[in-house]
Amino acid sequence: MKPSNQHDEKKPFPWHLVFFLGPGLLIYVVFSVYPLLDTLVLSLYNEQQGQSHFVGLQNFITLITDDTWSQAFWNALGNNFTFFAIHMLVQNPIGLILAVLLSAPKLRLSGTYRTLIFMPTMLSVVIIGFVWQLLLSPIWGISENFLYSIGLGQYFDAWLGKESSALITLAFISVWQFVGIPMMLIYATLLNIPDDIVDASVVDGANSFQTFWHIKLPLILPTIAMVSILTFVANFNAFELIYAVKGALAGPDFSTDLMGTFFYRTFFGFQLQQGSASMGAAVATLMFLIILVGVMLFLFFIQRRIQRFQF
């Protein structure tokens, strides 16, 4: 009995893995990994009069230090953080509250509410943009009369047209559209909490707020963390809503410009401006890096400390 023989007798090559994973992997590599790597490579080139040549990190240096580019870049990045902050402060807490309310056993018609709140998530962003522009329009909109009827008429303004309020208004519209997602995820987790634990807390004398605070909230923390990271990735890739409502110049005076619209203008060009594929790739690469760093910080500092409970 030679040891090598023993080795030969080990398992055959797992062809079934190739068979089942291969097609998915192939599609993923061709349509996701390859374009991503190609973008990274493209960002190291520069094109002039149809000729492209290798310039190393020059595009990134231009993007961050040259006034023409850096102003737009930092402005877009700053706006992106504001956009994200509003989602974290408004969308996710509201999603949490809605989920808790929906999971209350005494609530009637909870299925209807669930559907209604989730509905906007499934609508096209172009329709969302159009409807909200109509609602908020100072010319045709109903929001002005609505505010008057509740005595707040003097606060009405052309919110989508003012530098000070356009981005916040758009963020709220986005919150309205996507609040269904954190709600559904948290709702599903809440439903999974075994009744025994809740019952035990009631027996121990906890009121419903204490039950939520000490029992339910710790159990749904991993879901909230996941919701946060999903929000982060989605917000830093945001583009459609701004483009649909404000166009690629993200006016007034770039106050609603996000990384997505900045990338679009750079890569495809806009109006008489010719697009630049290599500068666009540089912007896309920076977007990718920002998201990557964000996700890594999250995994390192938060995900590792979260304890998951097995029921």
Add this chain to the structure above:
Amino acid sequence: MFNVRSASLETKTETKTETKTATKPFTKLTCLTAILLSSTGAVQAANTLSIESWRSDDANIWSDVIIPAFNKSHPDTKVNFAPTPPTEYNSALQAKLKAGSAGDLITCRPFDTALDLYKDGHLANLNPLKGLEQFSDVAKSAWVTDDGKDQFCMPVASVLHGFVYNKEIFAELNLSVPKTRDEFFKTLETIKSESRYIPLAMGTADQWEAATMGFQNIGPNHWKGEKGRKALLSGEEKLTDPAYVDTFKELAQWKPYLGRGFEAQKYSDSQNLFTLSRAAIYPAGSWDIQTFNNQADFEFGAFPPPVAKAGETCYISDHTDMGIGINASSTNKEAAQVFLNWMASKEFATLYANEVPGFFPLSDHQINIKDPVAQEFMSWRQQCESTIRNSYQILSRGTPNLENQLWNVSAQVINGTMTPEAAAKEVQSGLKQWYKPQQ
């Protein structure tokens, strides 16, 4: 209700980059179609001309009116108008030209897009073409090389700028058409104080209106049309000069006369405010005429941008939008030239202007336009000097892009978030960064 001009241009820039990356994998396919097409072409008579165009809206007008008219005098030449939708035109044309399957006549976008085609050798030099004599230098400027020597497309149509007004509101308030700036603002003041109508229907939400219907509309009177535009190109004048600051100052004065919440008012909102008789005056592009003819049930007229003092020379923005050239690899160049010469004739100009109101022929012929408002617009060419938008030729090639900057600062000036002086300074420093003559 979508703006023809900006829509066509927007797609222009988008499709351009697409083609660069997209043509390669399609080369085989396009070659194949090219072979197929050329083999069918050989069967056809030698005198068949095919026209590439993005104006699919006009296909019926070509087949029912224009081509039959041409065939009356030239019965032997068959003409085939083969449009591609505007969004696909640039990329489809690029691919066809590369594969050698493009038509004999090519409809040209203005300035850099067409210039690139010429530089790549896809468009024939038109210098010997007789028909070109019918066009002024301004008309030809969109399709000539930077040194002004080689003409590669013949001008076909332009759009004009001015103001459209509601005649019923003017009659009701006893107003007459303003000729000078003082009269203009007095008119606006009267409408504002004596009626519930919005004096001026324009918003800044889309930004381009502020630049196109605002800055480029009233500006030529300040910078003396072509003289100022050329001085800007040569570097003799700067955007911080009084002419440009004054244009911004005049724009800033519009603010009190715009509707409430104009900052969030879009292009289609402005059109609706006017066609619903809620606004009296509309800063217009002539392409709006068709929309207003369809939607407004009152009589409307037009007046050119008011001048500083009565009797002064007036300048209008007569923007070149469409040209036509000959495919450099066409096997039928002689027939193509015959056709272009016919397109330079009075007959074509009359037909085109009446079938597509708001798009004006660029030739020097005196023609009869039936649509009264289009006629009014057209008549300004006799009284005023024509010029084109000053950011279109050469000045929008670099980064930052002058046209896009003008959108931004014009909107800000009207919103009151930027002073006229600061706006002029910003566009000048933008231009200075990449344009040598301005450094």
